[in-house]
Amino acid sequence: MTAPDFFPAGHLVSVLTAQPIDRFLDYKAPAEGCFLGAFVEVPLGPRKVLGVVWGAGQGEFDYAKIRSVIRVVDVPPMRPELRDFLIRAADYTLTPLSAMLRLATRAPGLMDAPSMRVVYRAGTAPQGFKMTSARQKVLDTLADYGGAPFTLSELAQTAGVSTSVIKGMAEQGAVMAQNAPKDMPFAPMDPDFGRKVLTDDQSAAAAQLRDLMATGDFGATLLRGVTGSGKTEVYLEAVADCLQRGKQALVLLPEIALTAEFLTRVRDRFGALPAEWHSGVTMTDRRRIWKMVAQNGAQVVIGARSALFLPFQNLGLIVVDEEHEKSYKQEDGVLYNARDMAVLRAALCKAHVVLASATPSLETWVNASNGKYNRIDLTARYGTAVLPDMRVIDMRAAGLPATRWISDDLVQNMQSRIAQGEQVMLFINRRGYAPVTLCRACGQQIGCDHCDASLVEHRFQNRLMCHQCGETKPIPTECPHCHVADRLAPIGPGVERLAEEAQALFPDAKVSVLSSDLFGSARALKQEINAIAQGDTDIIIGTQLVAKGHNFPNLTLVGVIDADLGLQGSDLRAAERTFQVLRQVAGRAGRSEKKGTALLQTYQPDHPVIRAILSDQEEAFWQAEARARELAGVPPFGRMAGIILSGSNAEQVFGLGQHLARHRTPLDQINAQVFGPAAAPIARVRGRYRVRLLVKADKSTPLQRALHDWTANLKLRGDLRLAIDIDPQSFF
Ligand code: ADP
Ligand code: ZN
Numbered sequence: 251m252t253a254p255d256f257f258p259a260g261h262l263v264s265v266l267t268a269q270p271i272d273r274f275l276d277y278k279a280p281a282e283g284c285f286l287g288a289f290v291e292v293p294l295g296p297r298k299v300l301g302v303v304w305g306a307g308q309g310e311f312d313y314a315k316i317r318s319v320i321r322v323v324d325v326p327p328m329r330p331e332l333r334d335f336l337i338r339a340a341d342y343t344l345t346p347l348s349a350m351l352r353l354a355t356r357a358p359g360l361m362d363a364p365s366m367r368v369v370y371r372a373g374t375a376p377q378g379f380k381m382t383s384a385r386q387k388v389l390d391t392l393a394d395y396g397g398a399p400f401t402l403s404e405l406a407q408t409a410g411v412s413t414s415v416i417k418g419m420a421e422q423g424a425v426m427a428q429n430a431p432k433d434m435p436f437a438p439m440d441p442d443f444g445r446k447v448l449t450d451d452q453s454a455a456a457a458q459l460r461d462l463m464a465t466g467d468f469g470a471t472l473l474r475g476v477t478g479s480g481k482t483e484v485y486l487e488a489v490a491d492c493l494q495r496g497k498q499a500l501v502l503l504p505e506i507a508l509t510a511e512f513l514t515r516v517r518d519r520f521g522a523l524p525a526e527w528h529s530g531v532t533m534t535d536r537r538r539i540w541k542m543v544a545q546n547g548a549q550v551v552i553g554a555r556s557a558l559f560l561p562f563q564n565l566g567l568i569v570v571d572e573e574h575e576k577s578y579k580q581e582d583g584v585l586y587n588a589r590d591m592a593v594l595r596a597a598l599c600k601a602h603v604v605l606a607s608a609t610p611s612l613e614t615w616v617n618a619s620n621g622k623y624n625r626i627d628l629t630a631r632y633g634t635a636v637l638p639d640m641r642v643i644d645m646r647a648a649g650l651p652a653t654r655w656i657s658d659d660l661v662q663n664m665q666s667r668i669a670q671g672e673q674v675m676l677f678i679n680r681r682g683y684a685p686v687t688l689c690r691a692c693g694q695q696i697g698c699d700h701c702d703a704s705l706v707e708h709r710f711q712n713r714l715m716c717h718q719c720g721e722t723k724p725i726p727t728e729c730p731h732c733h734v735a736d737r738l739a740p741i742g743p744g745v746e747r748l749a750e751e752a753q754a755l756f757p758d759a760k761v762s763v764l765s766s767d768l769f770g771s772a773r774a775l776k777q778e779i780n781a782i783a784q785g786d787t788d789i790i791i792g793t794q795l796v797a798k799g800h801n802f803p804n805l806t807l808v809g810v811i812d813a814d815l816g817l818q819g820s821d822l823r824a825a826e827r828t829f830q831v832l833r834q835v836a837g838r839a840g841r842s843e844k845k846g847t848a849l850l851q852t853y854q855p856d857h858p859v860i861r862a863i864l865s866d867q868e869e870a871f872w873q874a875e876a877r878a879r880e881l882a883g884v885p886p887f888g889r890m891a892g893i894i895l896s897g898s899n900a901e902q903v904f905g906l907g908q909h910l911a912r913h914r915t916p917l918d919q920i921n922a923q924v925f926g927p928a929a930a931p932i933a934r935v936r937g938r939y940r941v942r943l944l945v946k947a948d949k950s951t952p953l954q955r956a957l958h959d960w961t962a963n964l965k966l967r968g969d970l971r972l973a974i975d976i977d978p979q980s981f982f
Contacts, residue, residue: 254306258283262307262316265292267299268352276307278318287327291320291361300361302328302351323361325561326544328354331599332561338598339591344954344974345584353584354559357540358533364431364541369399370416373426384411385419392425398437399430433538435547436525441490443521448487452480455626456487459604462624463491463567468597472573472618473606475628476637477837481606484628485569486519488604493520493549497566497601500551502558502588504575506530507795509552510776516552527553527560555580555588558595565601568592573605573614574830579979587977589614608837609830612823612879613886615872638808638839638846640864642855655743656751660809660849664752667807668759668788672844675790675802676748677835678811681717681765683709683747684740689729691737696730702934709746719936748811749791759788764795794831806846808839813850813860822884823979825859826875832863883946885977889953892978893943893961894930897970900939906970907941916959922947938969944978 257263257279264274277292284290288303298320307316336350372392375381391409392400406413419425448456455473462469475481485501492499501516503509506528517523525539525548542548544561551557555578558568570578570592578588589605596603605614605623618625631637648657656664656676664674684707687696696705698716705714705723713722728735740747745765753761762782764775782790785804816828832850840846852860862871880887893910897903907927914924926943933940947953957974966972 255286256283257286257303257306262309262313263303263319264305264307265290265301265319266304266347266351267292267294267301268348268355269294269299270346270348272346272348274304274308275301276309276311276316278316280319280321282322284319284322285327287329287333289323289325289328289360291323293317293320298361300355302333304333324364325360325541326563328561329563329599334598335591335595336559338594339586341954342594343584343586343976344958345586349584350559353556354561355540356556356559357536359537360540364433366429367401367432368427369401369430370405370420371397371399371426371428373420373423375424376422379422379424382415384409384415385424387411388416388419388425399428399434433541435542435545436549437522439493439520439522439524439549441493441520444519445490446483446519448483449480449630449632451628451630452484452632455484455628458624458626459484459488459602460491463488463602466600468600468602469624470593470596470603470605470617470622471624471626472610472614473604473626473628474610474618475606475608476631477608477834478631479608479628480632481608481628482515482571483632484626485571485604485606486516488567488569488602489550490520492566495566497564498543498546498549498551498562499567499569500553500557500560500562500565501569501571502553502555502578502592504572504577505795506554507775507779511779512552516550520550524548524550524552527551527557529554529556555586555591558588558591562599565596565599567602567604568596569604569606571606573607574609574611576827576979581980585973585975587979590977609833609868612826612872612875616876616886619872619876634843636840636845638836638848640836640848640850642813642860642864643849643851644855645851645853648851654751655748655811655851656755656809657851660851661755663807663847663849664756664789664809668756671804672807673782673785673788673790673802673805674807674809675792675805675835675838676752676809676811677792678743678745678748679794679815679831680742680744681708681793682706682715682744684742684744686741687714687725688739688741689732689734689737690739691734692729692732694729694731696726696738700934700937702932706744707740718932743811745791745793749789752789752791756789760786761789761791762787764790764792802838805838806840806844808836808846808848810835810848810850813852814854814857817854817857817859821980822879822882828859829863829871836863883948888949889947889951890978891945891947891953891957892975893926893945894973894975895927895941895943895970896935896938896973897968898938899968902967902970903939903941906964906966906972907943910943910960910964914960916956917945917947920947920951920953920956922951922953922956 259279259281261279262276263279265277266274284303286303290301290303291298292301336354340347340350387409388411402413402416405416420427462471473481489499503512509526513523513526527539539548546563570589573589580586593603617623643657643659667674686704687707698705701716701718703716703718706717708715714725715722745763749761749763783802810832813832817824836848839848895903895906911924911927917924923946924943927941930940930942961972
């Protein structure tokens with residue numbers, strides 16, 4: 251039986267709230283009745299909270315005692331596909347539905363009446379109205395902006411007049427002052443505004459996407475193209491197509507630091523700024539975006555993963571840019587993978603989803619190979635740019651002392667590039683000065699007091715920092731273990747130390763370090779990136795951050811200091827990730843006319859991943875990687891879930907792990923394997939011990955139900971916590 255769409259006054263409705271209570275609550279529909287999906291204010295104990303009408307009430311309690319919905323909130327009801335999405339996402343990630351609703355209502359003041367403010371528009375000048383040059387400026391400004399309303403200060407500023415001029419005009423009716431809601435629609439976007447001439451390849455790709463989207467049905471497409479091939483230009487055409495058909499589009503980016511650059515690009519293409527949604531957006535803007543998305547007042551949203559939970563009315567397209575990025579996996583709170591959830595969200599609202607990457611995740615590559623997703627390839631770089639030459643530097647033969655990391659071969663190449671006025675980038679994925687600080691007297695490392703992790707020296711800040719919990723302390727002069735003074739020594743390189751070495755080798759060069767911890771704000775980082783892009787630096791030293799999306803036109807040489815770094819460790823994605831990051835870093839070289847070079851320093855030149863990167867046989871790499879995973883029965887061919895137990899008492903945490911390992915009938919019933927309990931690779935973080943179990947099952951088994959049955963009735967004593975991570979990406 252399908253639920254009715256409207257509940258007249260007094261009928262019982264079942265309401266979901268974002269409060270952590272694991273069930274629906276019955277209320278009576280208010281005097282004006284309410285629609286299915288309506289956002290409502292309901293009493294809960296002494297409080298009033300926001301909820302959503304989820305269906306007909308269950309009627310298990312005495313009708314007379316049931317309270318009434320206080321009122322229907324003045325926003326459009328939640329659409330059925332968003333309710334479906336929350337249910338499916340909750341089931342998939344084994345998260346309470348209330349937590350999902352919390353993600354979908356993360357904007358303050360949704361229950362408040364729309365707040366108003368005074369705006370000014372053109373009016374009619376009365377007979378005998380005295381025109382002055384200041385008054386004329388005001389009228390011109392209003393005309394220039396096509397009748398768009400202004401606040402008093404905006405209008406005064408834009409017209410270059412004082413506010414008293416405007417107030418005087420308003421008294422005579424030459425301009426009109428009106429009350430208007432504070433949350434205003436976003437400026438309309440013009441699909442034809444900054445249209446570019448596409449290359450043949452690009453137009454073919456854009457046309458293919460357009461045809462796929464024209465079906466008006468769900469579809470998923472892998473848009474694969476080398477860095478600089480114009481993937482962004484192509485998917486912006488798909489956005490344009492949405493605009494033309496009056497549909498909304500969502501573009502997900504992996505990194506907030508990339509949004510500013512991207513917003514400018516969207517404005518250049520469509521003539522207006524899109525809505526921007528991520529953790530750095532102010533509360534006022536959040537409320538505006540949430541409401542405008544719900545009222546069709548925002549056509550394009552650029553956002554981080556949580557934008558998937560916005561109340562789109564009419565979503566036609568979701569783009570997941572750099573879809574392979576690990577940052578799409580939310581690693582705390584609700585553990586979900588935004589890439590997978592984007593596909594689900596698109597499927598439920600019959601939208602198209604474009605997964606764009608130069609180095610797709612193996613999951614997506616497999617889905618495209620077996621025809622589940624469409625695949626569109628862009629093979630050449632735009633314009634005259636060509637892909638860089640790549641070669642390895644065999645570090646076994648480099649003969650460097652233990653305190654140097656830049657080989658002579660790399661130095662010579664740097665020299666000739668810098669001499670020609672070109673830029674060089676050195677890549678190492680380690681923040682700080684040195685990853686380890688060792689006492690030469692007693693041989694002990696300095697560790698974090700709260701975590702099983704080595705403290706990392708950050709020389710710029712003159713502190714030691716724990717990369718797990720973020721705690722810092724001044725660099726001591728004596729060893730905390732043996733108290734011998736002045737024998738502490740940094741071991742190994744981080745970006746800061748590499749910068750020191752590069753500066754010593756090239757005393758006249760300007761060296762810049764790009765590392766996420768060195769910039770207080772996204773804006774400062776952005777400024778630095780801009781300065782670098784304009785050529786204000788000879789040598790860029792960077793972490794992972796530089797691998798992503800930035801364009802440095804004058805950069806022609808990339809040196810990867812330690813290509814082996816990512817290959818260590820037991821992560822099943824180690825090979826894939828190394829491949830992705832090295833490919834991406836190398837792709838930074840030679841993005842305009844000059845051909846670039848990428849040099850990879852390695853102790854394992856014969857490692858299959860290193861060879862795959864050098865040979866042009868990318869497809870062969872994915873095939874080999876897919877075969878290996880299939881044989882091992884791991885994702886995407888099998889299913890995995892991580893169970894993370896934590897608590898301040900090590901014995902209790904292990905005890906719980908052992909209890910789970912022994913009592914696992916629900917998992918045996920689906921023939922799942924259980925590994926562990928084992929201490930997590932970083933066994934203690936912030937004073938909490940961490941133990942993991944890993945569950946492996948066949949692809950077709952109902953894993954979530956088994957996991958639920960296995961863990962649902964556990965009583966967690968004290969501060970013990972259990973979290974379930976479906977499709978874990980990180981094994982820390
Ligand atoms: P990708 O997303 O594949 O890395 P981009 O879309 O960022 O590639 O394109 C790389 C650069 O080339 C950008 O500066 C972009 O503006 C430019 N570009 C790509 N295609 C065109 C085109 N058809 N016309 C003008 N500029 C283009
Ligand atoms: Zn710590």
